[in-house]
Amino acid sequence: MIKIFKIVWQWLDDRLGISVLLSPMKHIAPQDSKWWYVFGSATLVAFIVQVASGVALAFSYISSSSQAYETLLFITNNAPFGRFLRGLHYYGASAMVLMIGAHMAQTFLFGAYKFPREMTWTTGILLLAFTLGMGFTGQLLRWDSTAAWSVVVAAEQAGRIPIIGDWVARFILGGNTIGGATLSRFFAIHVFVLPGIMFAFIGLHLWLVLRHGISEPPVAGKPVDPATYRAEYEELLKKSGKPFWPDLAWRDVIVVTGLIIAIAVAAFFVGPPALDKPPDPSILAADPRPDWYLLWYFALLALIPAKIEGYVMIGFPILIGLLLLFVPIWNHKGERAASRRPWAIAVVCLSVIMIGGLWWEGQQSPWSPNFEAQPLSEKVVGATSGPVFKGGQLFHDKGCLNCHLIQGLGGRRGPDLTYIADTLTRDNMVIRIVNGGTNMPAFGPSLKPGELDDLVAFLETRKRPLRPQDRSPIAENQIFQ
């Protein structure tokens, strides 16, 4: 029996060249590359999870604006293992982004991007960009109102990019507004364009890993010298190198298995993100925010002054991208050990703190309207009838409270209006409400006659209570004269 297997295997192997194909697995690598080196394999495996679960999802998904949401409901609630598959795809994406981050931080801290592995790093950075592109395009395929709104917001923000903004916004939406064309476009990019490019680049990346070898762990005081590095590396491999498979790969196998189990457990027990309501441009009550790995950038754009938003939106990723791409070009030799490159440690720490902090802000999303705002109580309004009372009610009913705070109640999208009457005259209030402003809709068309007067009457009562020390000195003097 075993003999037959052997004969069949030998025949297949001879005709197909399977062991030649697999021989790169046996390449000799430095022996002391320990647990730090597992993140690359983990990223690759997360990508494979994404391809497998993505293809499975595509069996049932219809990328038409009238059916996408329905098919997702079907996948989530009816299809066998559908919910689990969506979960795999969602947590697989998160895992892939996390593993890329860890892989980048590790290769950066170990100076692995230095001679002769500059292009290995560069292709890795491009793969990072494609992965984030997958995240962005994948989100819209959910085609619920949150997903649709985050793309609308992204397009709106893109529209503010100087000069090319209009074009970028139109390119994202596939027209002037979000609709079927947007969905088709995102679907094509998500399942054909980006994965195709990624397969090619992963192949190139792995080929470069084989060509230049896995970098040996850095030793402080042993800088990279392009003139001698290759010979030294050969020497090291001869002395203490081991075949990657089977001698060194066991750590990767353990981590990768753990990762798959973690993704599956999260997918099974936590499940995919709940679907929001179907997209309806007339419902403002969506909380447009992208998935966590893009949320921090969203937060950055929302927190900076609106005037420079357009420049930052396009300038920031280009700047960071160029910096990352060119790291190995201007820094390709010298010390590799992190202990001799304190700035490298600082860069990694600062990036983690910055992204973490922005992510936290994004979680709180003070800029996004608060749709849970409850009507103001009579005590806060300070009246039980008349224009002030009606204005207080309108302030909730018209959605003002979603964006504005009154005595700590409401939303934080717009300025706090608790003491607005101290700073704004009646006329200016009217102008603002009728015309709106940056990030405030114009209410002129939607207010009935009288409603504007009631709203303003309410706002005019929003004054700081007059305490003796708040009175102007002139008034004091007049009292004493």
Ligand code: HEC
């Ligand atoms: C979508 C969020 C949003 C809604 C809804 C909204 N506002 Fe605003 N509001 C803002 C923002 C943002 C600003 C700041 C605009 C600017 O400076 O150009 C603002 C500014 C104002 C100001 C001027 C504040 C100042 O300090 O100059 C007033 C008054 C005001 N809003 C009243 C209202 C009233 C009344 C309503 C309901 C009819 C309302 N807003 C609804 C977001 C909103």
